Amino acid sequence: MTNLKNDRFLRACLRQDVDRTPVWMMRQAGRYLPEYRATRGRAGGFLNLCKTPELACEVTLQPIDIIGADAAILFSDILVVPEAMGMELTFGVGEGPRFPQPITCLADVKNLPVPDPEDELGYVMKAIEAIQRGLDGRVPLIGFAGSPWTLATYMIEGGGSKTFSKIKAMAFNEPATIHLLLEKLADSVAAYLNAQIRHGVQAVQIFDTWGGILSTRDYQDFSLQYMQRIISQLIREYRGRRVPVILYTKGGMGWLEAIADTGCDVVGLDWTIDIDIARQRIGHLVALQGNMDPSMLYAKPDRIRDEVCNILERFGHGNGHVFNLGHGIMPDIPVEHAKAFIKAVQEASPRYHDQ
Amino acid sequence: MTNLKNDRFLRACLRQDVDRTPVWMMRQAGRYLPEYRATRGRAGGFLNLCKTPELACEVTLQPIDIIGADAAILFSDILVVPEAMGMELTFGVGEGPRFPQPITCLADVKNLPVPDPEDELGYVMKAIEAIQRGLDGRVPLIGFAGSPWTLATYMIEGGGSKTFSKIKAMAFNEPATIHLLLEKLADSVAAYLNAQIRHGVQAVQIFDTWGGILSTRDYQDFSLQYMQRIISQLIREYRGRRVPVILYTKGGMGWLEAIADTGCDVVGLDWTIDIDIARQRIGHLVALQGNMDPSMLYAKPDRIRDEVCNILERFGHGNGHVFNLGHGIMPDIPVEHAKAFIKAVQEASPRYHDQ
Numbered sequence: 130m131t132n133l134k135n136d137r138f139l140r141a142c143l144r145q146d147v148d149r150t151p152v153w154m155m156r157q158a159g160r161y162l163p164e165y166r167a168t169r170g171r172a173g174g175f176l177n178l179c180k181t182p183e184l185a186c187e188v189t190l191q192p193i194d195i196i197g198a199d200a201a202i203l204f205s206d207i208l209v210v211p212e213a214m215g216m217e218l219t220f221g222v223g224e225g226p227r228f229p230q231p232i233t234c235l236a237d238v239k240n241l242p243v244p245d246p247e248d249e250l251g252y253v254m255k256a257i258e259a260i261q262r263g264l265d266g267r268v269p270l271i272g273f274a275g276s277p278w279t280l281a282t283y284m285i286e287g288g289g290s291k292t293f294s295k296i297k298a299m300a301f302n303e304p305a306t307i308h309l310l311l312e313k314l315a316d317s318v319a320a321y322l323n324a325q326i327r328h329g330v331q332a333v334q335i336f337d338t339w340g341g342i343l344s345t346r347d348y349q350d351f352s353l354q355y356m357q358r359i360i361s362q363l364i365r366e367y368r369g370r371r372v373p374v375i376l377y378t379k380g381g382m383g384w385l386e387a388i389a390d391t392g393c394d395v396v397g398l399d400w401t402i403d404i405d406i407a408r409q410r411i412g413h414l415v416a417l418q419g420n421m422d423p424s425m426l427y428a429k430p431d432r433i434r435d436e437v438c439n440i441l442e443r444f445g446h447g448n449g450h451v452f453n454l455g456h457g458i459m460p461d462i463p464v465e466h467a468k469a470f471i472k473a474v475q476e477a478s479p480r481y482h483d484q
Numbered sequence: 485m486t487n488l489k490n491d492r493f494l495r496a497c498l499r500q501d502v503d504r505t506p507v508w509m510m511r512q513a514g515r516y517l518p519e520y521r522a523t524r525g526r527a528g529g530f531l532n533l534c535k536t537p538e539l540a541c542e543v544t545l546q547p548i549d550i551i552g553a554d555a556a557i558l559f560s561d562i563l564v565v566p567e568a569m570g571m572e573l574t575f576g577v578g579e580g581p582r583f584p585q586p587i588t589c590l591a592d593v594k595n596l597p598v599p600d601p602e603d604e605l606g607y608v609m610k611a612i613e614a615i616q617r618g619l620d621g622r623v624p625l626i627g628f629a630g631s632p633w634t635l636a637t638y639m640i641e642g643g644g645s646k647t648f649s650k651i652k653a654m655a656f657n658e659p660a661t662i663h664l665l666l667e668k669l670a671d672s673v674a675a676y677l678n679a680q681i682r683h684g685v686q687a688v689q690i691f692d693t694w695g696g697i698l699s700t701r702d703y704q705d706f707s708l709q710y711m712q713r714i715i716s717q718l719i720r721e722y723r724g725r726r727v728p729v730i731l732y733t734k735g736g737m738g739w740l741e742a743i744a745d746t747g748c749d750v751v752g753l754d755w756t757i758d759i760d761i762a763r764q765r766i767g768h769l770v771a772l773q774g775n776m777d778p779s780m781l782y783a784k785p786d787r788i789r790d791e792v793c794n795i796l797e798r799f800g801h802g803n804g805h806v807f808n809l810g811h812g813i814m815p816d817i818p819v820e821h822a823k824a825f826i827k828a829v830q831e832a833s834p835r836y837h838d839q
Binding site for chain 2: 292293294297298301302341343344345346347348380382383400401402403422424425427428429432439459461
């Protein structure tokens with residue numbers, strides 16, 4: 130692997146010295162970029178884009194070239210894992226993802242295999258290799274997967290949900306079924322992330338988008354426990370380098386100590402907590418990633434810059450901060466606003482670092 | 485007003501002694517009850533049901549008769565306030581609420597009047613009087629309104645939203661517009677709740693369903709500040725009795741101290757925080773209402789009872805707990821499960837009280 134020209138992101142994940150705070154955006158390879166929309170149009174749909182390594186590579190590199198992020202994140206979708214387990218997955222035009230035949234019983238779960246990522250997800254591995262050639266050491270590449278609980282919500286609800294009534298009914302009434310599913314998902318995700326690491330990603334993020342809909346006890350039982358199971362199976366050092374693990378639970382700000390206790394290196398913050406409070410609570414254990422409200426990018430550039438400065442000041446002096454939005458960038462954000470966000474972090478953050 | 489035969493709810497709101505923990509459910513007059521669906525069918529739609537005092541009375545009383553709640557809550561909708569301000573409101577079949585002509589600019593806001601609740605919302609006042617005759621002192625009646633921020637989300641987005649991009653863009657780019665709207669809403673809600681109190685409700689709850697989508701600073705600026713403005717205008721004692729104010733922000737568990745500091749009597753908890761932690765943080769200032777995950781009512785009655793016992797044990801011995809769900813009961817919950825929930829609180833809670 131080429132030596133990295135910009136390793137700020139990896140250093141910040143490990144709470145090492147940096148000259149300024151690194152910054153990237155969740156969903157930075159996305160619809161707000163006209164270049165992304167053009168490539169997606171050529172691919173003929175979202176899932177084709179995920180499955181065509183040269184096009185997935187193309188959109189992964191776009192935000193590095195266009196907005197200047199300090200890390201690239203593999204372009205893919207968390208739901209390719211259940212698809213690799215044999216579940217039919219569709220993305221209708223203007224719709225969210227659908228599993229037309231959701232999981233409904235123990236027999237369904239028993240039938241699910243733990244997929245071989247080199248085989249069923251080989252297109253992801255090819256994309257990673259293409260991206261690394263394209264990046265040529267400019268910035269590190271982040272791999273990712275969904276948390277077992279989050280994947281299970283889609284697999285049981287059959288798509289997105291507002292009430293999550295099916296998965297919760299199963300969790301409360303058929304605990305053996307849900308726990309078997311979550312175990313299989315944890316083992317599938319661990320194998321998948323390890324394959325990503327072997328093929329070249331330099332950090333991994335686990336997206337727990339729906340852990341925050343649970344009570345404290347249920348979060349521990351159904352979400353956190355299985356993320357911990359993943360982390361315990363992960364390759365933590367590869368070719369002499371630590372591979373940082375980022376754990377992000379949207380809506381999980383009440384459980385930061387337990388999240389930091391999983392052995393992850395970085396905790397992702399949404400925007401409902403002040404980062405100084407988060408640093409007081411867990412900054413001695415892990416680095417923090419976040420935490421600007423993604424809707425702030427609707428504001429004019431001056432207001433965006435104010436908010437960036439506010440968050441930098443709250444975090445304060447020292448190491449262990451990866452600047453990011455608290456959730457993915459939205460599709461209707463003007464590109465100029467995304468650029469203003471990245472630039473504001475780059476310009477305003479050096480004063481908080483010694484180097 | 486008839487003397488109350490069951491005043492446990494009001495006493496618990498004021499952290500006074502009770503023989504057992506009182507219990508009611510948000511949205512207890514709702515679609516999970518076949519009797520409700522029958523009355524709504526006769527009304528010819530949701531909004532007609534809200535606007536026909538004898539039918540609103542009928543559905544308000546149903547859960548008292550059928551499941552035995554310790555308090556009744558006025559059947560209405562938070563969006564009758566913007567409708568009384570002149571905004572057209574529709575509820576399509578199987579859809580959420582819609583404002584076909586949402587607020588888009590300062591001129592729209594300037595045109596909104598602060599309505600006279602005795603006039604434009606007179607049907608609510610008639611419903612309250614009918615309900616009090618029907619209750620005949622069996623249990624107290626709770627009035628309610630939406631928080632200014634929550635009402636504004638619907639008025640600006642034109643209905644429900646996942647991203648809240650329109651209101652956030654306005655909040656960040658046109659602060660004068662949003663603050664004028666929130667001021668008018670706060671004054672309208674305060675006048676409305678005071679009218680409810682004068683017509684017979686014995687407690688009021690402010691529903692801040694969407695405060696939790698904000699960052700800490702924005703929650704303070706756009707939501708909490710205006711709830712405080714309402715509370716400062718409310719009648720706090722009526723005919724010799726304290727009128728408790730309950731403030732509920734879904735997703736606001738990170739801000740409990742600030743919420744308790746508004747001068748409310750009770751803080752409503754969602755299910756993402758353990759009630760013992762909430763009691764440690766603010767139990768010396770206010771009573772707590774909550775906090776079972778409403779999805780737990782999908783579980784079988786034994787599991788529901790376990791969870792009720794778990795929450796009672798966590799709150800522990802002493803006063804200041806109103807048992808409730810952490811959000812509204814869902815329409816597809818079996819009535820037997822709702823009954824099992826109420827019964828479990830009634831049977832398991834006396835041991836936590838001295839009387």
